[in-house]
Amino acid sequence: MKIGHRPYLLLLVVASLFLQACSDEPQVPNTRGVYMLMDTSGTYTKELKQAQRVINYILSELGPGDSFAVARVDTGSFSEKDIVSKVTFQDRPSMTNQQKRVFREKIDKFVKTVKGSAYTDITGGILQGIEFLNEAGTGHNTILIFSDLKEELRKGYKRDIPLSVNNYTVVALNVTKLRSDNIDPREYLDRLESWRLKVESGGGEWRVINDMSRLEKILHRK
Amino acid sequence: MTFNDVFMIVPSSAGLSGALWFVLLMVVFYMARNHAHKGIFSFTEAVHNAFRLSARSVKLLRDILIVRNRDVLLAQGREATERIIEREFERIDATVRKDLGDYPALHRHLNEEITAIDENFAESTDVPPTPPAWVKAVEAVAKIPAAKGDPTVGNILEDIHQSLIKSSTRALEEYRKASSKRHQLLQKMMPHWRNVLKTLTQVDKSVNSLLARSVTIDRLMHDYEDILKGTEKAQRMLSSSSMTQFFIAGFVLAIAVGGAFINFQLIARPMSEMVGGSDMLMGFKTSSVAALVIILVEISLGLFLMESLRITRLFPVIGALNDKMRVKMVWITFIFLFSLASVEAGLAYMREILMEDSQATLALLSDTGGVEVTQNSALWITTAAQMGLGFVLPFALTFVAIPLESFIHSMRTVLGTATVAFLRSLEWLLRLVGNLVRASGKILVHVYDFLIFLPLGIEKLINKEGGKKSTGSSSTNVGGAL
Numbered sequence: 001m002k003i004g005h006r007p008y009l010l011l012l013v014v015a016s017l018f019l020q021a022c023s024d025e026p027q028v029p030n031t032r033g034v035y036m037l038m039d040t041s042g043t044y045t046k047e048l049k050q051a052q053r054v055i056n057y058i059l060s061e062l063g064p065g066d067s068f069a070v071a072r073v074d075t076g077s078f079s080e081k082d083i084v085s086k087v088t089f090q091d092r093p094s095m096t097n098q099q100k101r102v103f104r105e106k107i108d109k110f111v112k113t114v115k116g117s118a119y120t121d122i123t124g125g126i127l128q129g130i131e132f133l134n135e136a137g138t139g140h141n142t143i144l145i146f147s148d149l150k151e152e153l154r155k156g157y158k159r160d161i162p163l164s165v166n167n168y169t170v171v172a173l174n175v176t177k178l179r180s181d182n183i184d185p186r187e188y189l190d191r192l193e194s195w196r197l198k199v200e201s202g203g204g205e206w207r208v209i210n211d212m213s214r215l216e217k218i219l220h221r222k
Numbered sequence: 223m224t225f226n227d228v229f230m231i232v233p234s235s236a237g238l239s240g241a242l243w244f245v246l247l248m249v250v251f252y253m254a255r256n257h258a259h260k261g262i263f264s265f266t267e268a269v270h271n272a273f274r275l276s277a278r279s280v281k282l283l284r285d286i287l288i289v290r291n292r293d294v295l296l297a298q299g300r301e302a303t304e305r306i307i308e309r310e311f312e313r314i315d316a317t318v319r320k321d322l323g324d325y326p327a328l329h330r331h332l333n334e335e336i337t338a339i340d341e342n343f344a345e346s347t348d349v350p351p352t353p354p355a356w357v358k359a360v361e362a363v364a365k366i367p368a369a370k371g372d373p374t375v376g377n378i379l380e381d382i383h384q385s386l387i388k389s390s391t392r393a394l395e396e397y398r399k400a401s402s403k404r405h406q407l408l409q410k411m412m413p414h415w416r417n418v419l420k421t422l423t424q425v426d427k428s429v430n431s432l433l434a435r436s437v438t439i440d441r442l443m444h445d446y447e448d449i450l451k452g453t454e455k456a457q458r459m460l461s462s463s464s465m466t467q468f469f470i471a472g473f474v475l476a477i478a479v480g481g482a483f484i485n486f487q488l489i490a491r492p493m494s495e496m497v498g499g500s501d502m503l504m505g506f507k508t509s510s511v512a513a514l515v516i517i518l519v520e521i522s523l524g525l526f527l528m529e530s531l532r533i534t535r536l537f538p539v540i541g542a543l544n545d546k547m548r549v550k551m552v553w554i555t556f557i558f559l560f561s562l563a564s565v566e567a568g569l570a571y572m573r574e575i576l577m578e579d580s581q582a583t584l585a586l587l588s589d590t591g592g593v594e595v596t597q598n599s600a601l602w603i604t605t606a607a608q609m610g611l612g613f614v615l616p617f618a619l620t621f622v623a624i625p626l627e628s629f630i631h632s633m634r635t636v637l638g639t640a641t642v643a644f645l646r647s648l649e650w651l652l653r654l655v656g657n658l659v660r661a662s663g664k665i666l667v668h669v670y671d672f673l674i675f676l677p678l679g680i681e682k683l684i685n686k687e688g689g690k691k692s693t694g695s696s697s698t699n700v701g702g703a704l
């Protein structure tokens with residue numbers, strides 16, 4: 001190649017970069033946001049050890065720039081007070097590791113001291129999660145619901161609100177069968193179906209993972 | 223109007239319509255036969271000519287490329303041979319400076335040695351004092367018997383005898399001393415002889431080395447002359463050499479790419495501590511891009527270093543710098559390279575720390591959380607090895623410049639040869655297609671005639687009959703005339 005050809009090559013590269021920059025397609029950040037809801041109602045509190053395992057797994061998977069929050073589901077979950085721990089990992093991997101350790105400690109403390117709630121406001125928790133993830137500005141958002149998906153609202157709480165979960169992945173984890181489900185499995189199936197419809201009508205992707213050994217499917221791979 | 227409406231000449235019978243169409247078309251084809259033949263021939267000839275012209279253009283291009291390849295090959299060969307000859311002359315110059323430059327001193331040394339030998343030899347040739355000539359007379363006197371009754375004579379003679387013996391003993395001793403001195407002088411000559419021999423051997427060695435170099439230069443000059451003349455032999459030799467260089471340099475470059483990859487792995491992870499671990503640049507992690515850039519900068523510095531040392535000749539600007547500036551450039555590039563190598567060693571160390579930190583965090587987050595990670599006492603070896611690699615690899619990558627230069631130079635020839643081969647194939651293909659098109663014209667004419675075989679057959683019969691008639695009438699005329 002003649003030396004005189006090199007400027008053209010450089011020009012081509014610069015032009016391609018310029019075109020990429022001018023592209024109409026919005027640039028999606030390559031960061032992940034995870035909001036996990038932990039059901040603390042009634043008998044489900046005994047499943048929190050499993051939730052801890054999931055949290056640890058997610059912590060080990062997330063990296064610099066990602067955001068993660070764990071919130072409890074109680075009587076009124078649409079509240080920042082229900083967020084047990086939240087973090088946006090710093091750019092430096094060493095700092096990220098430190099943040100992970102602190103996060104884990106907070107969760108451990110919470111699991112040890114948690115008290116069961118009388119009601120289960122899952123929708124409120126999801127709305128809070130959407131708010132958190134939108135503020136975090138992460139590229140690939142996931143809401144994890146660690147619950148039996150049986151929503152029980154206190155009288156007067158309005159939760160018939162459509163979920164705006166466009167481009168969100170909502171994953172139901174460890175959806176345990178209730179005693180009534182065993183009597184009539186349709187209850188269980190209807191519960192799952194109603195949540196699927198609710199999420200998909202909001203533009204989100206719905207998934208159910210009951211096998212805790214398949215956690216690798218939870219998160220979007222970078 | 224549909225195709226069916228046009229086709230069905232006899233509405234009730236498709237077969238009859240088809241037959242009518244066949245006859246109609248046959249008649250039309252027959253009538254248009256001459257024009258159709260001409261048209262087919264013109265078309266195929268035109269296509270054939272187009273392909274032929276294209277093939278000719280490709281051939282011309284190929285010929286130009288062959289000449290260009292030849293020029294490039296010879297120019298490269300000339301340059302390489304000039305460089306080797308230059309080096310040989312430099313070596314001769316060094317030998318002459320080193321050995322023959324001291325020739326006056328050597329000559330003086332030899333002269334001194336020879337003078338010393340000469341002096342010693344001259345001294346050693348001194349004749350020792352011989353015993354007095356009258357000894358025999360004295361011996362005769364000594365043998366005279368003492369006269370009876372005359373003791374005086376006897377005593378005198380006795381005294382003479384005694385003094386003669388003394389004199390003889392003294393003379394003998396002096397002679398022995400002189401001989402011993404002569405032997406000593408001769409012995410002193412030995413080291414001088416050895417020195418002379420050693421000096422002459424050294425001179426012989428230097429002269430032989432020069433002779434050997436002159437033989438090499440003779441051979442190189444012969445090759446150089448061949449290259450200047452552009453002989454077939456020189457071209458073959460250079461072409462073969464280029465191919466070999468291309469594959470060897472390619473192989474070494476592939477190894478270097480492997481080295482660069484290991485280097486990249488060493489520094490990519492810790493780079494995220496410096497430039498962040500989440501930012502992306504053109505779809506790649508910024509830390510990975512930064513690590514790649516550092517490696518590329520190191521390779522570039524290596525190229526400049528090799529260029530400044532005049533080991534490679536990729537950048538004429540650097541080669542044309544004056545020696546002072548060139549040496550400055552050597553030091554500057556070396557210092558930069560050394561700094562980057564040190565940074566890499568630090569990053570390699572950081573990598574190990576980060577790995578340990580990540581492992582500890584993962585262990586904490588795993589199911590067995592809280593179980594203490596066992597510390598390997600030999601872990602420092604890995605750390606040291608990583609640091610060593612981080613420091614050494616940038617310097618090792620410096621040497622990429624040498625195969626890179628060979629690769630680039632030989633690639634010109636190899637690409638040229640490959641392009642010539644491609645153009646030759648293209649030319650052959652164009653010629654083949656052109657000839658096939660021409661041949662297909664003849665085939666098409668035959669197919670056309672086959673389609674109108676019936677009217678052609680009728681025409682042939684009519685012609686035959688007409689020929690017979692005309693032959694008959696002509697023979698009648700001939701008979702009539704007769």
